[in-house]
Every structure is written in structure tokens, then in C-alpha cells.
Amino acid sequence: MGARQAFGAGLALFLVASAACGFAPTPPVLVVARLVQGAGAAVMMPATLAMIREAYPDAARRTRAIAIWAVGGSVGSAAGPLLGGALSAITPRPAAATGLSTARVISPNATNSSSSSPWASPCSPWERPPPNARSTWRS
Known part of the structure; x- marks a missing residue:
């Protein structure tokens, strides 16, 4: 391959x-x-x-290309959690099912008082509030 x-x-x-x-x-x-x-x-x-x-068969150009590749990976690694956290804070409830909110969902400090489950948080896609309940999620 x-x-x-x-x-x-x-x-x-x-x-x-x-x-x-x-x-x-x-x-x-x-x-x-x-x-x-x-x-x-x-x-x-x-x-x-x-x-x-x-x-890039030329060593000098290949070195520059690898440096640019490394910078892109570094910026992505640093910006990803920041942008993911910001998007998780401002997106509507259905978007919380994405991988962006994983850290919030499994955070031990994000438990919901109505449940002892560590997976239950205001943005947890696995435990929905009753239909008439007032949402604590920011819209």
C-alpha cells in the first residue's frame, strides 16, 4: 500500500x-x-x-515542507481544544452530542444534581431532561 x-x-x-x-x-x-x-x-x-x-526530492525544500507540516500540527493541537470548548459553550443542545463536548460530559464536576451518574451533565446527550423542564443550556 x-x-x-x-x-x-x-x-x-x-x-x-x-x-x-x-x-x-x-x-x-x-x-x-x-x-x-x-x-x-x-x-x-x-x-x-x-x-x-x-x-520534495530536494533536501532543503523538503526540510521547509516538513517544518510547515509540523507548525500546522502544533497550531491544530493548541487551537483544537480551545475552539472545541468555545463551540461547546455556544452551540445548541443537539450539537453537544459531538465529540467536542466529550470533556464536559465526562468531567467529574459536571454531574447533574438529579442523577448520581458521572455521565449526566447539562449537556449530556445520554440523559435528557423532561420535555417541560427549563433548560440550563445556553442557546
Whole structure:
């Protein structure tokens, strides 16, 4: 399998797992989907470096391309949790089912007083309030 095929397979696996995270009906399904996301990323990331190596045969240009690749990964790693937290704070309740709010859902300090479950929080997609209850979620 070449670098392009590995990248495509990893990307497809990552995208399918991301959708599974968004629609996960229970915490264990979310955890398994996140593991599959990690497997997709583990296939995809080395393939990107191999494609850079193939695209830039000149050592100086390849070094610059790898540096830009590393900066992109660093910025993404730093900005992802910040943007995810901001989006989780401002999005409507159905969007809380995405992987962006995972940290809020499993936070030990986010438990709901109506339940002793650590999975129950104001934004938990697994435990909905009664239809007539006043929502504590910001809209």
C-alpha cells in the first residue's frame, strides 16, 4: 500500500469514526469510536510525511515542507481544544452530542444534581431532561 492509499484509508476511517462519535448513543460507544478515530489518524499521519518526502526530492525544500507540516500540527493541537470548548459553550443542545463536548460530559464536576451518574451533565446527550423542564443550556 502506497502513501496515498494509506492516507485515503486513514482519512476514510477517521471520518466514519467521527460520525460515529457524533451519533454515539452511549458513553462506551463513544469511547470505541474515539479509539477507531485514533487508529485512522495513526494510519494517516505517517502517510502525510511520506507524501511530503515524495513531493520534495530536494533536501532543503523538503526540510521547509516538513517544518510547515509540523507548525500546522502544533497550531491544530493548541487551537483544537480551545475552539472545541468555545463551540461547546455556544452551540445548541443537539450539537453537544459531538465529540467536542466529550470533556464536559465526562468531567467529574459536571454531574447533574438529579442523577448520581458521572455521565449526566447539562449537556449530556445520554440523559435528557423532561420535555417541560427549563433548560440550563445556553442557546
